[in-house]
Amino acid sequence: MKEAIKIGLLGSGTVGSGVVRVLRENMEEITARVGTRLVLAKVLVRDAKKPRPYLDGIELTTRVEDILEDEEISVVVEVMGGIHPAKEYMLRAMEAGKSVVTANKDVVAEFGHELFDMAEAHGVDFRFEASVGGGIPIILPLKQCLTANRISEVLGIVNGTTNYMLTKMSDEGMSYDAVLKEAQEKGYAEANPSADVDGLDAARKAAILASIAFNMRINLADVSVEGITKITPEDIAYAKNLGYVVKLLAIGKETEDGANVRVHPVFLPKEHPLASVNGVYNAIFVRGNAIGEAMFYGPGAGSLPTASAVVADIIDVSRDIVHHAFGRVNCTCYREKHLCPLEKTRSSYYVRLLVEDKPGVLGAIATAFGNADVSLQSVIQTQRDAEEHAEIVAITHTVPHANILAALGVLKALPVVSEVRNLIRVETDQIDRG
Structure with a gap:
């Protein structure tokens, strides 16, 4: 058994700082659960001279090679965000025999097949629980806890920004423009909010969820996408009068004509479990032929909730290292892709x-x-x-x-x-x- 498992962290922003905090605050319990000590050995930063009190005692580097070429580091955690160079760093890490944990929905949705193939080729783990739903456990439950089911449907409120906006429009009658401005002032929406309001963020998550739920590789290009920019207070009012709420949903359904994966606003019956999910919260509703219906609910973003999912993956990967059991829940896409037009x-x-x-x-x-x-x-x-x-x-x-x-x-x-x-x-x- 390894005396310690060394970890390299790529990125020290919102999620990265949360990962450091969770590892430090819960290290005693984490060590007991893994069976050996975890050590955060090195952190990739943009400026190694910038004061970062939460990283005291940890080696900082501006050279990714210092992590990727360090033979003592067994796990690389990517929380940089963006597609490039994050994708290339993860591939190089696995090629060097290191397991990878990421929160990067963009890379997983568009290049997951490359990462899974590399993980399999080099006998390492690739985990991405935090890529959908922040701190909500959904990836591993779909891969393990619900694997006895044939999943027919997965519906998700997976973008907190748009859910916040639609909630405010419903509760306070605000216009789209007014609520977007408020969301930007509160930091829920970016200065350029298109990834959220046009449905692209949710579409990436839909591709990930559908791939796992239906055991086939769904790409971002396979997802039909429509955002919330055309929703008006009048539509919200009509929905209320007719017994519905308006939500932006990521939807995956198995049909006789193939898998149907899309993101768009819907009129959702008020009695549906997802209808009461408001504000910046996320939730994923799953229907399986054995379990029936289940819903996973919680904070969909934020430093500590996302770090919770990242560190859980680190623990799981570390257990695999201890027990020499790699690849247990890597790629599960064994079915040929068949999409409904x-x-x-x-x-x-x-x-x-x-x-x-x-x-x-x-x-x-x-x-x-x-x-x-x-x-x-x-x-x-x-x-x-x-x-x-x-x-x-x-x-x-x-x-x-x-x-x-x-x-x-x-x-x-x-x-x-x-x-x-x-x-x-x-x-x-x-x-x-x-």
Whole structure:
């Protein structure tokens, strides 16, 4: 047994500082759980002369080679963020026989196959629990605890920024622009918020979750993505009146036509477990044929919650080193990828139209939907405005996406339709209450 397992840390920012703190504060328990002592040997920083009290006693370096070429370091922890050079550093670490732990969703979503192949080729571990859901345990549960199941569905609120924004819009009636400004002032949203509000951050996490849930390699390019930029207070109000809340969901479903992986806003029934997940919190809902339904909930970001997941991976990797049991839960993508085309995906839809307020309009709209084989579940018409227009809100039954697109094409061409104001999917799956 090794007298100690030495760790190299790439990055000392928000997550890196949390990793150092968790290792130091919980070292006695961690040592007992691993069966040997863990030593944070070196940390890669941009400026080794910058005062960092939390790194006192630890060797700092600006040269990644000092970690990657150190034969005594067995585990490399990447918390730098970004794709390059993080990806290259992780590949080089594994090529040198070192196990790798990362929180980097960008690299895992786009280049996971390269990292898994390298880990397998060199007999080391590759762990990434913190890449989805911050401190929420979801990767290992899907790989181990739920592995007896055939997972049919995974739904996730996996972006705290957009969930915070939609919560504020719902609770306080704020506009998109106003709530985005507030989120930026509070530090929840970046100056350039596109990764969050356009759904790209959630899409990367959707690709990771779906790959594990369905045991096939889902790439970022396989995910259909739509953000929240078109959501208005009016949409939020209609959702409330109809018994829904609006959430941005990462969705993975197994269908007869293949795996269906997407990110977009949905009208979610108020009784759904995810409907009550508010603010910056994250949650992932899983449906399996044995367990039924399960939900994982908690903080989706932050220094210590994310560090909790990173250090848990460090502990797991270190146990594998102690027991010489590498690769137990590395790549689990053994199935050939078969994706459902977007046009074949099925959903119920909320459609909001601005129309002329005169006789025959409802009939013309109903005919347009009917000609596209879209049946309507309900229709609401609001009072007319000063320009003699009215809003019509329709909720459809479940139809293929191609049908709703065909209906919209006809509606936009109708002289009585001034504008198609929004189209949002409605989540209609029934929840088993036991």
